[in-house]
Every structure is written in C-alpha cells, then in structure tokens.
Amino acid sequence: MTDRFSGMTKTPQMPAARMLADANARLSVKLEAPASAPLDVVLTELEEKGAVIDILRLLGVALPARERVWWSCLAARDYVGEAPDNNTPALAASEEWVFRPTPENRDKAGATIDLAEPDDETVNCAMGVLYSDGTLGSGDLANVPAPLGAAEVVAFAMNVVAMDKHEEDFDTYVQLLIDRGVDIARGGNGKLDRENASAEKEE
Structure with a gap:
C-alpha cells in the first residue's frame, strides 16, 4: 500500500x-x-x-468542520480568483470563519446565503460554515438539527464545481x-x- x-x-x-x-x-x-x-x-x-x-x-x-470548509474555500478560490479583488460575500465570510470560528462569524457567513447571486456557487462554503456543528445556526437555531451530512455534501459539491471549471x-x-x-x-x-x-x- x-x-x-x-x-x-x-x-x-x-x-x-x-x-x-x-x-x-x-x-x-x-x-x-x-x-x-x-x-x-x-x-x-x-x-x-x-x-x-x-x-x-x-x-x-x-475532514473536521473547519478543515472541511477551508478545503472548499480553496477550491472556490481556484476559479473565483484571489482575495480581495475577487471576493464573493459568501467566500470572504467563510474564510473569515475558518480563521476565527466565532458564532458571530458563523452568523455572518450564514447571512450571505440568501443574498447571494443565483449563479454564485461559493454559497456552498457558507452553507458548510452554517451547518458546521450539525445544527442550522446559533441562538434558537442551535436546537434545530441540520440535514444529516449537509456540511459534508456541500464541501464535496464545492470541489466538484471547481473541478467542472x-x-x-x-x-x-x-x-x-x-x-x-x-x-x-x-x-x-x-x-x-x-x-x-x-x-x-x-x-
């Protein structure tokens, strides 16, 4: 082997x-x-x-949660381009959470999902942040479980998107x-x- x-x-x-x-x-x-x-x-x-x-x-x-999100962020950067000129809100917020995984940064990443452009696939990174602990968010949402395997599948999806490009x-x-x-x-x-x-x- x-x-x-x-x-x-x-x-x-x-x-x-x-x-x-x-x-x-x-x-x-x-x-x-x-x-x-x-x-x-x-x-x-x-x-x-x-x-x-x-x-x-x-x-x-x-991969653990932070490492998984970082893996997906690197894939997104491969086709989006380097920061800060090529940032999308979702990607920038996701990277910020990787470096400082606070509840506030998690909420910030989650907030970018609904505001993203329809063709912005980097929302996969933000969804990975939002679902990182297996719930739908912080506060009251911390008691609501995320779909099983959601964080894992969006990281995989982000890599597949980059691969297709x-x-x-x-x-x-x-x-x-x-x-x-x-x-x-x-x-x-x-x-x-x-x-x-x-x-x-x-x-």
Missing part, C-alpha cells in the same frame, strides 16, 4: 464505513475492504479503482483536490502547487 493517504492525523480514528454512515453518504463503487477498514485503506482502494469522485466524497466526510487540465486538477484534502488532514494549509499534485496512475 502506498503512503499517499498516511498520516491524516486530523481525521477521526474510526472505520471509513462508519464515517460515511454518520454523514448519510455512500460511495458509488463496491469496496473489497471490510467494513472495519480504516480511512487510508479505503482511500487507497478507491485510488486503485480510479474512483476519484468517491475519494473526494470520502475526504469531505473525513478545469476541463482543460481535468485529471491533474482532480489529483490536486485530493492531495490538498490529504495535506489539510495532515495539519497542512492545503496550499499546494499544481505541479506537485500526484500524477494520475496509468492503467
């Missing part, structure tokens, strides 16, 4: 199947690994099967998204050069 997915110390120490179940998420491929298999084993099998979408889905489930270098970019998630799971900042992304394995 390769060490591409080793050392992901910020992810929960539980079977990958349990993480998926807790987030109401499913993979599209049938795994040979047992239900007790840890995250790195399942990710390695998915890589061997070429199931890159499932790898992204599982990373979105495995990189048709010219699709394979390389997908590997960057994966390596970025792994780096964040290891405690890194995820700011990897595209040239350093793992090359897609040949058949």
Whole structure:
C-alpha cells in the first residue's frame, strides 16, 4: 500500500464505513475492504479503482468542520480568483470563519446565503460554515438539527464545481483536490502547487 493517504492525523480514528454512515453518504463503487477498514485503506482502494469522485466524497466526510470548509474555500478560490479583488460575500465570510470560528462569524457567513447571486456557487462554503456543528445556526437555531451530512455534501459539491471549471487540465486538477484534502488532514494549509499534485496512475 502506498503512503499517499498516511498520516491524516486530523481525521477521526474510526472505520471509513462508519464515517460515511454518520454523514448519510455512500460511495458509488463496491469496496473489497471490510467494513472495519480504516480511512487510508479505503482511500487507497478507491485510488486503485480510479474512483476519484468517491475519494473526494470520502475526504469531505473525513475532514473536521473547519478543515472541511477551508478545503472548499480553496477550491472556490481556484476559479473565483484571489482575495480581495475577487471576493464573493459568501467566500470572504467563510474564510473569515475558518480563521476565527466565532458564532458571530458563523452568523455572518450564514447571512450571505440568501443574498447571494443565483449563479454564485461559493454559497456552498457558507452553507458548510452554517451547518458546521450539525445544527442550522446559533441562538434558537442551535436546537434545530441540520440535514444529516449537509456540511459534508456541500464541501464535496464545492470541489466538484471547481473541478467542472478545469476541463482543460481535468485529471491533474482532480489529483490536486485530493492531495490538498490529504495535506489539510495532515495539519497542512492545503496550499499546494499544481505541479506537485500526484500524477494520475496509468492503467
């Protein structure tokens, strides 16, 4: 087994199947690994099967809340552009919450969702902030559970949106998204050069 997915110390120490179940998420491929298999084993099998979408889905489930939102923000920045000139309200507020995860910043991010332009996909980042603790917000909304797995699925969705905007270098970019998630799971900042992304394995 390769060490591409080793050392992901910020992810929960539980079977990958349990993480998926807790987030109401499913993979599209049938795994040979047992239900007790840890995250790195399942990710390695998915890589061997070429199931890159499932790898992204599982990373979105495995990353903790702040790291998950940061992963989605980096994907958004890939096509929106650098701050501050290319900020969207949702993206800027989401990044602010990552650096200072206060209730006030969470509310600020949540407030950008309804005000966003219809074609602003960066609201996925803000939704990840809003649902970060499994509820619909702060105050009275703290007692209202968010849809199961909502925070995880919007982070995955943000990466898929960014992926769809990189048709010219699709394979390389997908590997960057994966390596970025792994780096964040290891405690890194995820700011990897595209040239350093793992090359897609040949058949």
